[in-house]
Amino acid sequence: MNIGLLVSELEDKDVKKICIGASQAADDKGISLVIMPGKYLASDNKDAKNPYDYQYSALFEYANTADFDALIIDIERIGRNATILKKESFLKKFDKVPILTLTEQEGFTSVNEVKNDHEQFEQLGYEAVCDACFFAKEGKLPANEAQKNFSFVEQPESDAIRTLSELGALLLNRKYGNEKAYGIFSEKAVADGIKNFGIFLYDTKIRNNLKYNWVLPEKISVKSTAICGKVDVFDEEKRIVDTDKIFSQFLKNKPMVLIAGDIFVGEHQLGIVVTEFSSKTLINHFFSSLVSIVTGVSRLSYLEKELLKTTEELYEVQEELARDDSVLDHIGDQDYLTGGLNRRGFFAKAYDLLKEEFKPGKYAIVAYIHMDSLKKINELYGHEEGDRAVRRIAEVLESVFKKSIYGRIRGDEFAVIEITDEEGKAENFRQEMSAQNASLLEESSRYMNHLQYSICEFSYEDNLSLREMLKETDDNLQKIKQMQ
CATH class of the missing domain: 3.40.50.2300 (Response regulator)
Structure with missing residues (x-):
């Protein structure tokens, strides 16, 4: 039981x-x-x-x-x-x-x-x-x-301090590849007589705040475990488990007493750490400090992966420029089809807007809009009709996002950003887009010009980047597409 x-x-x-x-x-x-x-x-x-x-x-x-x-x-x-x-x-x-x-x-x-x-x-x-x-x-x-x-029998605080200092020395001053650092926790637990230990993390940060509470995801990744003293580390062939079966990883073997800790950074949930309950656990601040070290290592691992991804993207851009060093001379800010901003123009103005306007007390609203029917319109009625459909969507966005910066960043995708003092404004945009979507569906009897969209709202944070906001908005859009 x-x-x-x-x-x-x-x-x-x-x-x-x-x-x-x-x-x-x-x-x-x-x-x-x-x-x-x-x-x-x-x-x-x-x-x-x-x-x-x-x-x-x-x-x-x-x-x-x-x-x-x-x-x-x-x-x-x-x-x-x-x-x-x-x-x-x-x-x-x-x-x-x-x-x-x-x-x-x-x-x-x-x-x-x-x-x-x-x-x-x-x-x-x-x-x-x-x-x-x-x-x-x-x-x-x-x-x-x-x-x-x-x-x-209470353990002396010196035991707790020694354990935490050893973990810090092992993890915080070294660099481990392929997330091997997570295995150090499990190995250290076993060395200290703790035979059951585990770190479970989400592949992406899950936003959670007082206004928009998170919903527990269905899946989570196992980073490392020690079960009955046997240590396993997962990286490339990562193991995914149901979040409602996290504790079953340990409890199916024999009766035991465990303790769990929440891993988070700012407004984002990262995962959970599980270990055996012991006398050391009850030393003031020992367990919370242990969880903090896990949090620091997971945060560092996440940032290193993001840095690697950014570096790879920069190399790709450099290769493109090397093939045509005059390419920037031929790229403007305007989208030839809609007359609005293109990808380059949108990002240039979005970065300027964030730098000038995104300050404490402000909110950034970021949206992705996808014309999921454009490909079929082009196939059935030709690209001229497809161009008309694109221009019609640009008119819709002009109507909904009057004070926002928006642009066509791909053939069938638009992006929007706005900085506002008004908390919760994203919901107003969602309602307006829903109404516009309904109107679009009634306009043409030949084809369906339908939009899929994600509109997210972010409160100001010192280190919150446009890249992170766009990624979270895009991830949310992919989830919406999967549900439809």
């Missing part, structure tokens, strides 16, 4: 005690337990000092999966900054798994009350796991467990 325990943070001394009791109950009952410290539900007031603290709670999204038979949720601490309605909404999300709360919450079943004061929170954690096991099987609570004695 697999039980999930959702708590706030390990630096809370009461949470530590709950985890100690819960882990002992898991050992006594011979079941598996996964501890998920996702900190706190975001309040309605943004924290200027820690604007991305809300990202930690994304870890809880991994709990609503087939990997668990029941969940225990410390809603009182997780929701300490949230309203009653927000806490209720959070609990209702877990519709795939039976849940128990550690404290009373109207409308939900809570674990049996612990009445003795001796090691109260350890007893609460123990009781919660026992109750969850019974509740998953019988659909009701059992009688109270007998009082237990807990023997937990």
Whole structure:
């Protein structure tokens, strides 16, 4: 049986005690337990000092999966900054798994009350796991467990500092090819007596913010694992698993207690790290520092891949220029067919716009528009009719994106960018494009001049580039195409 325990943070001394009791109950009952410290539900007031603290709670999204038979949720601490309605909404999300709360919450079943004061929170954690096991099987609570004695030996902080410094020396001052750095984590875990460890990352960054919450992707890449002491590293032949089977990678072997950490940078979710729960885990800031090192290495690996891709593109451009050193003399900013901007003109003006206007408090709206029927129009009715269809789309974009910079960047693709003070304006554009698409479909009885489009909105960040925004918008467009 697999039980999930959702708590706030390990630096809370009461949470530590709950985890100690819960882990002992898991050992006594011979079941598996996964501890998920996702900190706190975001309040309605943004924290200027820690604007991305809300990202930690994304870890809880991994709990609503087939990997668990029941969940225990410390809603009182997780929701300490949230309203009653927000806490209720959070609990209702877990519709795939039976849940128990550690404290009373109207409308939900809570674990049996612990009445003795001796090691109260350890007893609460123990009781919660026992109750969850019974509740998953019988659909009701059992009688109270007998009082237990807990023997937990704390490790000295020097052990944690040594482990973290060794990882830093191994990873942060060296360069590893083909993502081999991820294997170092698993090898180090095994060397330290941790036989189960894993790093799971998404192939692209997944945006998550307070306005547009992320949806847990269906798939994730395994970068490295240590399972029962056997280390595996995946790079070229990367292994893809379902996100709702992440913990099954470990739990199918034998009962164990695991702990998971959320990997994110800024507004983007990157993945998740899983390791065995041990006494070292409860040393203040050890686990969060470990996850931070994983985050740093994954971020570095991502940037190196992007740099390599950019370098290859620059070489391609250099080769084209070498074949015709006068090519720039023949390229203008204007698209010959629509009279608007061509690819070169669009990018030149887009970079200037970002440099001059994209500042704190501003939002960048980026759009890709694809004429998915242009090829068929050309084949059936000739290129002259296809040119008319292209010009008609240019008129549509002129109508919708009046204050934006837009251009035809390929034969059947247009790009748009606008800087605005108005948050949420992207949704207005989506509604206008939907209306224009409907009108286009009614205009011609001979063919369908249909548009596929992606419109994304980005809040200002110091290191947010046009390339990143266009890539995310294009990735979103590809997903839309796959769903249609």
